[in-house]
Amino acid sequence: MPIISRLSRALCGVLLAAGLVRPADGADSVDHGAALSGNVDVVGRFAQAEPSGIALLPDGRLVLSFPTSAQDHPGPRLATWMDGRLLPFPSAAAQRTFLSPLGMTRDARGRLWVVDEGMVAGVRAAPRPALIGIDPASGALFARIALHAPAVRPDSHVNDVRVDLTHGAAGTAYLSDTSQAGHPALIVVDLARGQARRVLADRPCVSAEPGFAMEVDGRMARYDLAHPAMGQGGVNGIALDRDASRLYWAPLSSRRLYSAPTALLADPAVTDDALERAVRDEGEAGVADGMATARDGSLYITDIERHGVLRRTPDGRLFMVVHDPRLIAPDSLALDGDVLWMTVGQWSRLPVFHGGRDMQERPYLLVRIAPVAP
Numbered sequence: 001m002p003i004i005s006r007l008s009r010a011l012c013g014v015l016l017a018a019g020l021v022r023p024a025d026g027a028d029s030v031d032h033g034a035a036l037s038g039n040v041d042v043v044g045r046f047a048q049a050e051p052s053g054i055a056l057l058p059d060g061r062l063v064l065s066f067p068t069s070a071q072d073h074p075g076p077r078l079a080t081w082m083d084g085r086l087l088p089f090p091s092a093a094a095q096r097t098f099l100s101p102l103g104m105t106r107d108a109r110g111r112l113w114v115v116d117e118g119m120v121a122g123v124r125a126a127p128r129p130a131l132i133g134i135d136p137a138s139g140a141l142f143a144r145i146a147l148h149a150p151a152v153r154p155d156s157h158v159n160d161v162r163v164d165l166t167h168g169a170a171g172t173a174y175l176s177d178t179s180q181a182g183h184p185a186l187i188v189v190d191l192a193r194g195q196a197r198r199v200l201a202d203r204p205c206v207s208a209e210p211g212f213a214m215e216v217d218g219r220m221a222r223y224d225l226a227h228p229a230m231g232q233g234g235v236n237g238i239a240l241d242r243d244a245s246r247l248y249w250a251p252l253s254s255r256r257l258y259s260a261p262t263a264l265l266a267d268p269a270v271t272d273d274a275l276e277r278a279v280r281d282e283g284e285a286g287v288a289d290g291m292a293t294a295r296d297g298s299l300y301i302t303d304i305e306r307h308g309v310l311r312r313t314p315d316g317r318l319f320m321v322v323h324d325p326r327l328i329a330p331d332s333l334a335l336d337g338d339v340l341w342m343t344v345g346q347w348s349r350l351p352v353f354h355g356g357r358d359m360q361e362r363p364y365l366l367v368r369i370a371p372v373a374p
Contacts (some may be wrong), residue, residue: 002084005149005190033323040324044081044366049073051343051366053103054158054290056334057136058110062341063089064366065101068120070350077101079115081366090139097141099128103160103332107171108244112136115161115175118147129158131173131189145189147175151196155181159236160290160332164244167266170193174247174265176235182208182225184234184251188265198266200272205279206235208253214287215305216348217328219357223253231329231347239291239299248299250288257312285308285318292333292340298341300372302330309340311331311373323370326365340369 019128044051046066050073061080066073076088077098085104088095100117105115111133118128129152133143152158157178165171170192177185177198185201200206212223214230221229236252240262248259260279264270286303291301297314300321308323309330322340343366349359 015227018364022220024260030096033320036324037320037322037356039322039325039369039372040326041368041370042326042365043368044084045363046366047363049075049365050230052055052331052345053101053104054332054334054341054343054366055104056336056341057106057112059136060336061089062137062334063104063112064105067100067102067149069100069102069117070121070352073122090134090141094139094141095131097132097144102158102350103176103233105160105162107163108165110136111142113161113173115158117158125256126154127156127253129156131161131175136356143191143194145191145194145196147187147189147196151182151187152177153179155179155183157181158235158304159189160238162238162247162268163191164240164247164262165246167262172262172266174238174240174262176238176249178233178236178252180228180233182234184208185248186238186249186265188268190266190268197268198284199275202277203276203279205258205276205281206249208232208234209256210219211310213252214253219262221348229353231350231353234336237288237291237301239293241293242295248291250285250291250301252287255286257283257285257288257299267329282312283316285312289330289340290332292335294373298373300333300335302333302342304329307343309369309372319373322369324363327367338371338373342367342369 035271049066051064051182052374055063078089078101079086080089101114104114114132116130129147159176161175163173172188175187184206185198189196208223232253234251235249238249246259250257286299287305290302299312301310307327311319311321331343331345334341346360351358
């Protein structure tokens, strides 16, 4: 086939996918969802360190976490992204405080809370997970709550966090323990007392779906504890609703969304059986990692299989707000009005899922998605 003909066909395919032309008689139609959503702007590229957690501070600064549990890296482990540069946050000296910062959130008072996995790749030491509180205005670390057994297990993977200031003398934190070893749970922390409890451990609502399979980077993979072929596990992404009355979460190896009343989660007198009865199955929402709550009560949920982000309205309707093949593994979200900021990972390309071969294709990305529905 002449080169010009091949180019014409390729151009025609692109225009059809984008919906800019209609198929002529005899032409092949394409999936209308194959076209790029067109609202993704890559604002940061990182050659060595892979960003994961993200939070927007009251003064507009964007904070990123760069965990080290899968692979260590040079540069800051917690940093602000300003004018195309990473600046250690809250200071260069404070970096010694962090081992592997991961999920993070801003509470209703504007304070930053960071989950530290407490482990570094290649270092043989027992994990020392912790929840760290930082005052963005002063840069002071005002809290460090070590997470011990029985709240965490030796195989815990403490992942994300949300903070509810409506329950408890100083508030209550909810953390996800994804546990790639098959023992997931929610962890509830009384911030006044610095005490943590493990709830709903191994219950179906926090666990991987039996027989779960998904498309990962153009190949099919099935949940397999003994031979993992992708990032997998139980409860991962979590979010509070607007008034902090419910906590939402999604197991990573699942397509279901769940929620429970925070009044029960925060109450140490409530048994796991009673708590499980109060859990609400919110239906399917895609293979989720990060979540963010909008002003109208909608949830924005990353969708790994579709390389995008979904919007779930308070009445349960789902909308695709972004999809782009560059979003290899959409990770964490932060909302700034109707603008979404998101870190993009390549976790399922790590050597552990490919017989020791590193399949990552750097750089890693930070993207801005704007605008999205309020």
